[in-house]
Amino acid sequence: MLLVLSSSLHPTSRSRILAKATHQRLVQQGRQCHFFDLAETPLPPCDGATAYGHENVADLAQRIRDAEAVLIASPVYNYDVNAAIKNAVELTGKAWTGKVVGLMLAAGGAGSYMSAMGLANSLMLDFRCLIVPRFIYATGESFEGNSLADDSISDRVDLLIRETLTISDALLAQPSDEASDDT
Numbered sequence: 001m002l003l004v005l006s007s008s009l010h011p012t013s014r015s016r017i018l019a020k021a022t023h024q025r026l027v028q029q030g031r032q033c034h035f036f037d038l039a040e041t042p043l044p045p046c047d048g049a050t051a052y053g054h055e056n057v058a059d060l061a062q063r064i065r066d067a068e069a070v071l072i073a074s075p076v077y078n079y080d081v082n083a084a085i086k087n088a089v090e091l092t093g094k095a096w097t098g099k100v101v102g103l104m105l106a107a108g109g110a111g112s113y114m115s116a117m118g119l120a121n122s123l124m125l126d127f128r129c130l131i132v133p134r135f136i137y138a139t140g141e142s143f144e145g146n147s148l149a150d151d152s153i154s155d156r157v158d159l160l161i162r163e164t165l166t167i168s169d170a171l172l173a174q175p176s177d178e179a180s181d182d183t
């Protein structure tokens with residue numbers, strides 16, 4: 001199982017176009033893939049207490065646990081991912097343990113291209129995620145209405161999918177190491 005997680009809350013989001021194109025391609029390739037849109041299934045703000053019990057949080061946490069790989073699509077806000085995906089990670093915490101994670105960002109300008117690194121670092125350090133070393137960073141010219149604009153961005157989506165699956169399929173083929181320590 002795979003999961004595409006779209007975090008933009010904007011009604012005509014560009015990162016959601018990336019997320020939908022990714023989900024569509026994975027389904028076309030015969031992969032089982034959930035699509036989770038934080039704009040459609042809102043999560044409560046993480047309070048470190050009662051919010052963990054919210055049914056949408058439990059739903060997302062289970063989809064993350066079920067996934068070999070998670071492909072996150074996020075807007076760039078203030079040289080970072082948006083607050084919604086940070087909140088989602090805060091709420092779902094250990095469900096991320098050991099996941100392969102691919103990242104797609106939609107941005108207003110070319111200069112914020114390192115904006116995924118805070119999220120990538122926290123997923124690596126907190127939950128030992130394997131971050132696919134190939135990000136999509138897309139600005140306005142990559143989109144045309146509700147679609148990807150051209151072969152260039154389309155090829156970049158294909159490449160991220162291919163590299164994500166190469167890693168997650170290889171890990172899935174390994175016998176699990178029950179005895180690994182936690183150091």
Ligand SMILES: Cc1cc2nc3c(=O)[nH]c(=O)nc-3n(C[C@H](O)[C@H](O)[C@H](O)COP(=O)(O)O)c2cc1C
Pocket residue numbers: 008009010012013014015016074075076077078079080106107108109110111112
């Ligand atoms: C609050 C806010 C902060 C933003 N900060 C940045 C930024 O730091 N760098 C950048 O390139 N674009 C920035 N943008 C532009 C968005 O990244 C751009 O509109 C992008 O398309 C948003 O993704 P979405 O369409 O999926 O919602 C910002 C937009 C908003 C609303």
